[in-house]
Amino acid sequence: MSQDNESIIVARDVHKWYGKFHALKGINMDVKKREVVVIFGPSGSGKSTFIRTINRLEVHQRGQIVVDGIELSHDVRNIEQVRMETGMVFQQFNLFPHLTVMQNIVLAPVWVRKWPQEKAEEIANELLERVGIPEQAEKFPGQLSGGQQQRVAIARALAMQPKIMLFDEPTSALDPEMIKEVLDVMVDLAKSGMTMLVVTHEMGFARAVADRMFFFDQGQIVESGAPEEIFQDPKEERTKLFLSQILSQ
Amino acid sequence: MIVKPNTQSPPDPPGPVAWLIKNLFSNWFNSLLTLISLSIIYFAAASVLSWVFTTADWRPVVGAPLLYLIGQYPRDQMWRPGLSLWLIMFLIGMSWGVWEKYVKAFAIFLAILLGIFAIVPLETATITLGVRAAFLINPVLIYLGYLIGKNKIVNGQHVITLWIFVSSLIVLVLLPGFEGIPFLPKVETTVWGGLLVTLLLAVGGIVLSFPIGVLLALGRRSSLPVVKIFSILFIEVIRGVPLITILFMFSIILALFLPAESRIDRVLRALIGMTVFSAAYMAENVRGGLQSIPPGQIEAARAIGLNNFQTMVLIVLPQALRAVIPSIVGQFISLFKDTTLVVIVGINDLLGIGKSILGSDPEFVRLQAEMYIFIALIFWVFSYFMSQASLKLEKTLGVGVR
Ligand SMILES: Nc1ncnc2c1ncn2[C@@H]1O[C@H](COP(=O)(O)OP(=O)(O)OP(=O)(O)O)[C@@H](O)[C@H]1O
Ligand SMILES: [Mg+2]
Numbered sequence: 001m002s003q004d005n006e007s008i009i010v011a012r013d014v015h016k017w018y019g020k021f022h023a024l025k026g027i028n029m030d031v032k033k034r035e036v037v038v039i040f041g042p043s044g045s046g047k048s049t050f051i052r053t054i055n056r057l058e059v060h061q062r063g064q065i066v067v068d069g070i071e072l073s074h075d076v077r078n079i080e081q082v083r084m085e086t087g088m089v090f091q092q093f094n095l096f097p098h099l100t101v102m103q104n105i106v107l108a109p110v111w112v113r114k115w116p117q118e119k120a121e122e123i124a125n126e127l128l129e130r131v132g133i134p135e136q137a138e139k140f141p142g143q144l145s146g147g148q149q150q151r152v153a154i155a156r157a158l159a160m161q162p163k164i165m166l167f168d169e170p171t172s173a174l175d176p177e178m179i180k181e182v183l184d185v186m187v188d189l190a191k192s193g194m195t196m197l198v199v200t201h202e203m204g205f206a207r208a209v210a211d212r213m214f215f216f217d218q219g220q221i222v223e224s225g226a227p228e229e230i231f232q233d234p235k236e237e238r239t240k241l242f243l244s245q246i247l248s249q
Numbered sequence: 250m251i252v253k254p255n256t257q258s259p260p261d262p263p264g265p266v267a268w269l270i271k272n273l274f275s276n277w278f279n280s281l282l283t284l285i286s287l288s289i290i291y292f293a294a295a296s297v298l299s300w301v302f303t304t305a306d307w308r309p310v311v312g313a314p315l316l317y318l319i320g321q322y323p324r325d326q327m328w329r330p331g332l333s334l335w336l337i338m339f340l341i342g343m344s345w346g347v348w349e350k351y352v353k354a355f356a357i358f359l360a361i362l363l364g365i366f367a368i369v370p371l372e373t374a375t376i377t378l379g380v381r382a383a384f385l386i387n388p389v390l391i392y393l394g395y396l397i398g399k400n401k402i403v404n405g406q407h408v409i410t411l412w413i414f415v416s417s418l419i420v421l422v423l424l425p426g427f428e429g430i431p432f433l434p435k436v437e438t439t440v441w442g443g444l445l446v447t448l449l450l451a452v453g454g455i456v457l458s459f460p461i462g463v464l465l466a467l468g469r470r471s472s473l474p475v476v477k478i479f480s481i482l483f484i485e486v487i488r489g490v491p492l493i494t495i496l497f498m499f500s501i502i503l504a505l506f507l508p509a510e511s512r513i514d515r516v517l518r519a520l521i522g523m524t525v526f527s528a529a530y531m532a533e534n535v536r537g538g539l540q541s542i543p544p545g546q547i548e549a550a551r552a553i554g555l556n557n558f559q560t561m562v563l564i565v566l567p568q569a570l571r572a573v574i575p576s577i578v579g580q581f582i583s584l585f586k587d588t589t590l591v592v593i594v595g596i597n598d599l600l601g602i603g604k605s606i607l608g609s610d611p612e613f614v615r616l617q618a619e620m621y622i623f624i625a626l627i628f629w630v631f632s633y634f635m636s637q638a639s640l641k642l643e644k645t646l647g648v649g650v651r
């Protein structure tokens with residue numbers, strides 16, 4: 001799916017410690033514009049930690065991360081810049097419960113991008129249409145189902161018109177019957193050419209839209225490759241074992 | 250056990266007799282309890298009512314209405330508190346129009362009370378016909394304000410701005426006046442008194458301690474060590490000291506250290522004392538609310554690009570404060586009642602006026618019960634409306650929360 005070869009995310013030898021615990025042990029990853037990358041691996045392998053270093057919800061202690069030409073450092077302006085360019089969707093949705101769906105979506109465009117309210121609402125309505133819940137704008141998050149909440153969360157992230165979307169297990173907290181409605185939105189997004197970094201164990205999704213997959217274990221990338229290679233011909237024992245476990249479920 | 254399907258239609262709603270039998274006389278024991286309770290209630294009510302209407306002597310209570318309202322505020326300057334009352338009633342009317350369900354009961358109650366006050370012939374020496382006419386304008390202003398608010402001529406933001414502007418004007422200009430201005434001569438706060446001072450201390454303390462308390466709560470979680478240590482020290486020291494001590498400190502000890510000409514006003518010193526005290530407790534309440542916010546909320550706010558300040562004001566504080574509304578209102582109510590402690594630093598609040606009236610006539614000395622019941626009633630009424638408004642607020646805000 002990737003046409004141009006420019007890397008939009010570059011991670012070089014990224015290390016992260018929680019106290020003494022070495023959570024990321026030298027991660028290298030290049031993500032090209034319009035690429036869809038799936039990260040998978042066992043619990044505690046550092047998937048969330050890694051994806052969260054990309055918009056600096058976690059601080060890495062060694063190595064280099066460059067997002068859209070901006071290096072992440074302690075410089076607050078760089079961090080703000082990167083956060084404007086990246087949207088993030090969380091496992092637990094993390095919608096703001098005291099604000100309506102519409103207010104959730106227009107908040108950042110109005111306060112960060114300084115758009116006028118009308119323009120922000122117009123775009124919010126388009127996004128709600130796109131994620132399939134145009135009629136819920138005035139409800140509060142607590143009045144929606146999990147699948148609807150996660151779609152609002154996707155719309156909220158898209159409202160900032162980011163260049164990159166980060167997803168951290170977006171369907172893991174959902175009841176099975178709601179997973180598809182969220183995955184459908186994500187597939188559409190991938191097809192529209194969005195650069196996406198997705199932590200997920202939805203292998204159907206990976207097969208359908210991923211350009212590359214990365215298998216994480218114990219803070220390292222064990223194996224990476226196109227979905228066909230990973231599914232049909234995994235090189236590493238650990239990858240085989242993990243895939244056989246999750247595919248048998 | 251076999252459960253038969255219920256084929257009966259739902260029973261008719263019970264009539265009053267059925268209700269009585271079901272709830273009060275369902276068996277001999279319940280009937281006995283009901284009879285005993287009824288007789289206790291009857292005797293209690295009968296003796297209270299007979300005391301109120303025959304034994305009790307309400308002269309100290311009804312004798313000097315203006316004293317209760319404004320203390321010794323000069324009677325030739327009466328138009329100033331009078332005008333203040335008009336302005337405030339007009340604003341209360343508007344608030345009723347804009348926030349119908351929170352203010353309605355209070356506004357209607359005030360309108361009726363002020364109307365009654367204007368008509369009932371309590372005393373005619375100070376409450377002249379002119380004063381009565383002026384009082385009668387209050388209910389009219391409340392209703393006028395209500396119509397303005399109801400018909401959306403003003404919105405909530407306007408009303409809040411007006412409240413801030415008008416109350417500053419009243420407290421800083423209209424009531425104290427200035428040296429050398431002929432139509433607005435200075436009135437020292439030493440002669441202010443009664444409900445005027447009680448409300449001034451309570452409302453002033455509440456309005457000032459709220460933002461300070463929020464700042465202290467945030468300061469306590471700050472990553473800047475100086476801010477953090479200052480906040481912790483402030484909160485813990487103040488919370489470890491009784492309010493009386495703080496009032497004494499601000500009223501007497503502080504005055505000793507300051508040069509005589511820079512002495513701040515006595516009521517203002519008491520107000521600062523109340524504010525400082527209340528702010529420390531406020532900070533602890535707010536801290537509880539801050540702790541209840543899941544970290545995911547802050548992460549989501551950061552991820553969409555909000556800066557720290559925006560995250561705090563738009564995401565964290567609204568949820569944190571909402572979570573602690575009951576304890577904040579509880580604290581405001583106790584602050585309101587605690588204003589009575591300023592009597593001991595020589596300020597004539599409502600309670601102080603009551604005491605001085607008791608002392609003003611040897612006949613009144615034995616009428617303490619009447620006086621304190623009356624004052625307790627006034628405090629109860631205000632507290633009651635505050636807690637009612639808070640209950641409704643909780644219910645409304647609850648809609649948006651999980
Ligand atoms: N704030 C933290 N403090 C200390 N250790 C942490 C912290 N966050 C994560 N860890 C540890 O770092 C390791 C990687 O965690 P991470 O959340 O990245 O795993 P994950 O691959 O996302 O797992 P899962 O599939 O369960 O979400 C785990 O062992 C975890 O216990
Ligand atoms: Mg995770």
